[in-house]
Amino acid sequence: MQSMFRENDLGIAHKFARINWGLVLLIFCLAGIGIASLYSAAGGSFDPWASRQLVRFGVGVIGMFIIAMMDIRWWYKLTWPIYFIGIIMLVFVEAKGHVGMGAQRWIDLGFIHLQPSELMKIAVIMALARHFHGLSPEQVRRIQYLVVPALVVCAPVGLVLLQPDLGTSLMIVMAGAGMVFIAGAPLRLFIGSAILTMISVPIIWQFLRDYQKQRVMTFINPESDPLGAGYHITQSKIAIGSGGVEGKGFMQGTQSHLNFLPEKQTDFIFTLWVEEWGLFGGLFLLSLIFLIFAIGFGIAMRCRHTFGRYLALGMSLNFSLYVFINISMVMGLIPVVGAPLPLVSYGGTSMLAALIGFGLMMSCSIHRHSKVTR
Amino acid sequence: MYHDDYSEKLFSRRAFVIGGLQLCGLVILGVRLAWLQIAQGKRYKMLSDKNRINIKILPPPRGEIVDRFGVPLAVNNQTYRVLIIPEQTDNIEKSLRALQSVIYVEEEHIDRILKEASKTAKFIPLRIKEGLSWGDVARVEVRLPDLPGIFIDVGDIRSYPYRDATAHIVGYVRAASKEDLEDNDPVLRLPGFRIGKTGIEKVYDKEMRGRPGAAEVEVNVVGREVRELKRKDPLFGSRVTLSIDGELQRITQEVLSEHISASAVVMDAYSGAIYAMASYPAFDPNAFVRGLTKEEWAVISEDPTHPQTNKAVSGQYPPGSTFKMISALAGLEKGTITRDTLIFCPGHYEYGKSRYHCWKRGGHGYVNLEKALQESCDTFFYEMAVEVGINAIADMARRFGLGDTLGLELGGERSGLIPDEAWKKKTMGVSWYPGETIISSIGQGNVLTTPLQLAVMTARMVNGGIGVKPWITGYVGEEYLERRDWDKIDVNPKHLALVRSGMDRVVNNRKGTAYSSRIDIEGMEMGGKTGTSQVQRITAEQRRLGIKNEDLPWRQRHHALFVGYAPISDPRYVCAVVVEHGIGGSTAAAPIAKILLEQTQRRDPAGTQMQPEIIDKDKKESKTRLEDFSGQNNQELEKPSFTIPPKKPKMQGQSLMQDFAPAPAPTQKTVNKIEGIYND
Structure with a gap:
């Protein structure tokens, strides 16, 4: 039986054959939806968004395959260096932001404005997967083994908060908490933290200055800013609702095209898609996402080493956080936080981050029988 | 054993929980989508088909600056201006050129608007020209159907009745510069919105600025307002009361000018x-405030006596x-x-x-x-x-x-x-x-x-x-x-x-x-x-x-x-x-x-004692300025004429005292002093 032996050295061809082609197909479908929507958003033109998105996707997919082919043990060994490079990049943008007067969250690499905080999410998940790899369930239940995860999450969260980017830091916290949960930390820990948060929020609130309170309030309730986010959500809901079951047809979306949606190519791309393709298009997109979740789940379950299981499920979790936050935001379920829809929204870093995540997920799949030692 | 049974089971359980949550999330999203598109679909469809929802920004009136007697040193006058909303025209430049054939518009304004239009959100109106004469207003109104995206409204313009006499104290307002725009206050992007650049206008700019309101209005396909859906009135900026005596200030400036x-x-x-x-x-x-021409600027900036410097x-x-x-x-x-x-x-x-x-x-x-x-x-x-x-x-x-x-x-x-x-x-x-x-x-x-x-x-x-x-x-x-x-x-x-x-x-x-x-x-x-x-x-x-x-x-x-x-x-x-x-x-x-x-x-x-702004809660919420077409109130700035008040016998001071409450006496000494002046 195959599982009786460990295969540590696979040939390229063998690896290639093991690529999860279903996942690749789904990724191409999602990106295709994105590019079609960008084409429509530009009024039937590849310029300025669709063409660039296509190039980025092409480059990203090649990167994804390379990442997928690389031995999972490599990734295991590279985890901490990657994590610390991520931290250094965050410190760098913070320092540069101070010099350049203003919140700068990205590093200009020429072809892409790289946001280290997006990549940091992946690094945090990798670091936690590595930390929990080989810990016995008894160890995970002990509090001293949760000190390192806490530090791993808190360091980037602190740096991202300084930017200041509350949305991304909350996402890192959620991804980190998810990893700790997956690794089997006791449930009372989560219940306890939830209670503690609920108690501490009103207390911290007392100590905030008025302008800080104001900022938090605007974050929680953007409708209080009639010129900003609240307006966008109203317009987004009208666009989605008016799409109806069948949609208005490709390139026929009136609301999005009339520029009622200022960020139609990035955060509000889902709105544009469902305005034109209706409920059918929307459910089709959600089904694609469901299949991606299912494949991620399958990869995690079939993987023979803890590192891979945690990593694969963690990447799936990370992807779903983006999806939920973005889509619930544009449908007016949660406050505006400014998160893109991975693979679909226009934007280099989010595309790159998503493809890296899937690359790692595939690597877990290809090397599911490898023996990863601590 | 590499995987023991317990950890295997634990992982499976937890993974199922995660997977279940993901599925739940997707179901919620799907239900929400269906609700918006099926249950609410008709309503939204109507909103999008027949009428569009537009947002109208209601600019806050800037707080006045008054002297210690409440005499205004900086006020808001109303002015007619012609604006353009980029999203309501297919071709901004064409609209502007068409406007040029109706009234005189400087070429630099055209360039400026084209530049601004490429940077700001399309629903925000841009100011083309201010201080229109009645004739210009009429000419534009008549040709409005040929001028897509262009409309006329009444806006505030800051005015300083004491002119140069209070220039160094009160300062002036100007359109926000690029650096100012980094402060993300959306009000800065309003057409013709100006912020304090020098003097008191700058020091208390934030306080005088107020907060903009907004009205959500339904507009039909040709852009005409059908009805107002929601409204948030703007908040007036605070009034600033100075210790200055405006008239004395004017006299001082006049005397120095010799x-x-x-x-x-x-x-x-x-x-x-x-x-x-x-x-x-x-x-x-x-x-x-209205913007200096190159010549005017040259005169001021090259004057060897530095008019812009407050030498005091x-x-x-x-x-x-x-x-x-x-x-x-x-x-x-x-x-x-x-x-x-x-x-x-x-x-x-x-x-x-x-x-x-x-x-x-x-x-x-x-x-x-x-x-x-x-x-x-x-x-x-x-x-x-x-x-x-x-x-x-x-x-x-x-x-x-x-x-x-x-x-x-x-x-x-x-x-x-x-x-x-x-x-x-x-x-x-x-x-x-x-x-x-x-x-x-x-x-x-x-x-x-x-x-x-x-x-x-x-x-x-x-x-x-x-x-x-x-x-x-x-x-x-x-x-x-x-x-x-x-x-x-x-x-x-x-x-x-x-x-x-x-x-x-x-x-x-x-x-x-x-x-x-x-x-x-x-x-x-x-x-x-x-x-x-x-x-x-x-x-x-x-x-x-x-x-x-x-x-x-x-x-x-x-x-x-x-x-x-x-x-x-x-x-x-x-x-x-x-x-x-x-x-x-x-x-x-x-x-x-x-x-x-x-x-x-x-x-x-x-x-006299300075009076704080009496904040009238009704007055604080301003009515919309855009609807306020009630007559042109663009009165010529009257220059206060310089007359040294006639010599008053001292007893007349007492009638002044009835108009203004006496200053709160900080020390016994000043109390004596005030009595000394008025009661001897």
């Missing part, structure tokens, strides 16, 4: 409230003889001189190999302190200063507010310079030498002061040593900013009385240097000190040839200074006047001080 370049400060001796602060020449802030706070001048009170106080404190010390003035003072001249060639003969001040004898101070030493003089000067900024909220203050031994060692690396003490004692050499500092110095001298500091803002909205609780400075009141007696004699003694500028009205007499400070040394050659100062080019003439207070019996007001290159303190500066102190006492600003 010279080429001059500045003056009128201040309350006890509270530090500034009643007037003027710097001539100034500029018309209204021109900055940032002009630094050698104080000349107005500094002698400081030297005298230092000498009295150290015991070098007393009231009765007599010094012989032969017209010059010899020290080492040098000869220091008194301004009076023949000399003053034997003089005591009071007489030395009265006739401004230099020799008396030369001889005394050598013994007192520079450090004691500098120390005394600092106690009176010289040599450092005073923290006026308006900003732009310079610190002046009070030299001493340590300063010279530090900046020049060489030791102080006694000759410098001699010229410093009469406010020459390296000593530098600003008019504001001189006013503060005088106030501290005549109020019995209360360490007042200047301020100019009484209220921002309802917030009370007036300050009165000053600490006493360390100085002997007897010495102050002696110096004040000397200052009295400067003006009111027949032989005093400012006798010709005395205020000859009982109970309003002023005291003070003249000062004439050299811009450059008088050479032996000039002295021998008897070249008069007025024969020199303007730049080389002496500065004329005067510090004064009134009334002498119980000083309430102080003033400082500096006429740049005005040749003589007694001839150029003292007459100005006479007018200012007389007018101040007649108007008696200290007898």
